Amino acid sequence: MLRQLYTDQLQKLVDALYMENVDGFCDSLRFSGAVLSVRLDDAMSLGFSCRMQEGLRPYRVQDDDVRLQDERQGTRCRISPREVMPYLVQASWWPEAGRERAVQWWQECFDFLEHLPARLPSARDAATSPLAASECFAMMADRPFHPFAHAKGALARLVTDSPRLHWWALPPGSLLSKQSRQPAELLLSEAEQAALSVRLRHLAPGYVALPLLPTQHRLLLSESNTFGAVDLIFTTATGSPTSSLRTLASARNERMHIKLSTSASTLGAIRSMPPRYLVNGDEACRLLTQILERDSALTSAITLCDEHHWWVAGREQVLVRNPGLLGCQIRFLPPFDQAPSSRLLAMSALSYPHEPVWRRLLDGDADPWQALQDLSRCFINTFLNLWCHGVMPECHGQNVLARYQHRQLHGFVLRDHDTLRICPARLTRLGLPLPDYQIDWTTPNSLVLASMEELLAYFTTLGLQVNLYPIALAALRHSNRTEADFWRWVRTCIEDYAAALQDEELGRILSDSLLNAKAWPFKQVLGPLLTRPGASTGMPSAMGSIRNPLLPLPAPRPPTAEPMHEAS
Ligand SMILES: Nc1ncnc2c1ncn2[C@@H]1O[C@H](COP(=O)(O)OP(=O)(O)OP(=O)(O)O)[C@@H](O)[C@H]1O
Ligand SMILES: [Mg+2]
Structure with missing residues (x-):
């Protein structure tokens, strides 16, 4: 099991370097005899055991066997996957600025991976709900094509230990919230609430108790406590981490999740809770609700989580610059029919990739290819519908x-509304109100x-490449179809969608940008992460491009030593 996760880790590394062609990585590649060699300098190279397969990421890492070859010394020795990064960052093409951090993140990934196999039995256990099991599988897969996705910093402890939440009281006027209810009322049992109110009784009226992760608790203990928060010396259990880790499913109600602010970074972004994001999430939710009301296909295909309950330490005046280091949000997943045939x-x-997850989570003999086709069709129709609404x-x-009923896909549930991208020109044309987004114009924004x-x-980028494509890669391992079949099916779905569109202008955009463009946009994450000096609240990324997989492949090339790269 662990070796499979190590192999996945190597695969993510090769994929990201290849697809982004980070600093000319592809020029350092040679493929022969089932070995992908990555040249480090004139004499040294790393060898990964690989298969070549047609597709956007053609090198398929076979196992965690990595060899270090030194032509000067005439040696070839096996190194562990953990040791790969310290060698790789010595390569002449590796971005100078990112060396030390890359080694540290790589080690963090391996430290974290060691704890994951212990979660798998519970994912397979019939007593674990399908939703909770899916969060476990999602945690193991994590962000595709990102070699540092498993570097969780201080958040790793939410999985490896079972830390407790620390409750602090915030004085009146120091919390931003639109809620009259308080976190304790929603989160705690009656007995816990009674115990907490005994502690609050010693304070002036109006204090609100806020749960914090241990990292934020320590932050308040060690640094100036500008809000005058009071440690209630009261802790409660955290719940089970979902696949974003800092959001935890309540043990009492698995459809109630608590999302917590932290100063830890994952994927290069500080996972705090700037209140402007929360306000933007509310605004986005309002707009989405209006859109769903207008479109019956969307009403049945999309359900929104309720994310309106949030509390962040701060004062209104500095909303845009508030980093949101102390805060929490309670998310309610929709209360669908709790019948066993209903699955989220x-x-x-x-x-x-390592087992047909569909079969396990839907309790049946779902054919992965059929399930992939259904999912892709519904996903493409639904999200292109949203796109048409701007x-x-x-x-x-x-x-x-994904929401299943009797093993049939019925639509999607959306969570994490704070990053709804909009095209104001389109919204205005459709008579939809523009959300009043709070934006710090001094930092990059793509909203x-x-x-x-x-x-x-x-x-x-996010829907087709980061979401559907890795699902296809996993499903295809359990089917006799190929990646080319998948992209042909995606093409059919988009063509059918475009053909049914009334709006010619939108049809033209789909045709020019998706169906017939030579290249597609591609979200680069590794290069920008390695070259950006510090962390911020947004994940570092840049838009590059990649060959359009919906177009027929150029004539096949023999698997020679020629570098092959398509990302630019
Ligand atoms: N398939 C995936 N794609 C992207 N991120 C993933 C994936 N699986 C797990 N993750 C993790 O989830 C987080 C994604 O960040 P995002 O901003 O969407 O969520 P969040 O705000 O931290 O939490 P939530 O989604 O619960 O509101 C990252 O920490 C990332 O490593
Ligand atoms: Mg998220």
């Missing part, structure tokens, strides 16, 4: 849940987009 699954769980949710697989082409790029 974190979509990215379906990208876990919006695109952050549709990677961790934010979207407000000038054209429908730019908006579509977020569907192409």
